[in-house]
Every structure is written in structure tokens, then in C-alpha cells.
Amino acid sequence: MRAYNELFFGDTQPARLLHLRQLAVQVMEELARFNPYLTGAVLNGTAGEHSDIHLQLFTSSAKDVEIFLLNKNVNFEVSESNHFKGGQAMVETLSFLLPQKGRAPEGVHLAVYDVDDLRGGVRTASGKRTARTERADIDAVRRLIVEEDS
Secondary structure: OHHHHHHHHOOOHHHHHHHHHHHHHHHHHHOHHHOOEEEOHHHHOOOOOOOOEEEEEEOOOHHHHHHHHHHOOOOOEEEEEEOOOOOOOEEEEEEEEEEEOOEEEEEEEEEEEOHHHHOOOEEOOOOOEEOOOOOEOHHHHHHHHHHHHO
């Protein structure tokens, strides 16, 4: 995907990626009390024109996240996503469009996990520990932005 982006979108993709990462930091700052982590294409650098921002939140109550968004007048939809640990487990996902002045709104998806899911690696069915799902806290995302500007 990176090679494809470099070949066909080398003149626009880096700016798009930077924009999405900056928006992700803004959203993460707003949601700081819910331990947000960036995942997906915006984190791994393959985000393109139609990519959304995907965050994992780690909190003791998904309802607290919903109430927070309602109090901010955010119109969101509720769905379920597969748990990063695999299997049949699902997690609540809150999705909304983030308005921007002079630009089209950006899609944001908040997968809401239990606080305990933040610790440790993912276990396979055989009980072996695997690598953690790739995710970055707000400080790591800020470092990525600084690296892009360099």
C-alpha cells in the first residue's frame, strides 16, 4: 500500500496523512479521560483520500463515552466491531463525522474497550501470547507528526 501511495499519490498523500494525524491528536485530547489510542491506516501511514480515523478507547464504562459525546452535541451511530483479541468477542463502536471549517467532515470511529484490555498481549486459542495490536497513544502520534515535519 505504501508503494502504491508513493507511486500514484506521492504529491497529495503525505499532506493528507499529516492532516488526519493532526485531527486524531485533537480528538484524542478531547477524549483523554478514556485513554485513546490511534490504530489503523492513519497510524501505519497508509491513509488515503477516503480513510477514517480509528481510535481505541479503554474505559470502565462505554456509557460514559456516549454521555460525553452527547454532552458535546456529537451525533454518533452505535455499532459493534470485532475485539482485537479475536474470537467471537465484540466491542461497542461509536462512529461520527467530525466537522471542519472549509473542508469536508472526517469520519471517526471509537472502539470502546474495557480498561483491562489495555494490558498485555493478545492470546491465541492455544494460550500463546502474540504481539499487541498496533496502536499509539497521543504522545507517540505527536512524535509521528514532528517526524513528518522534519
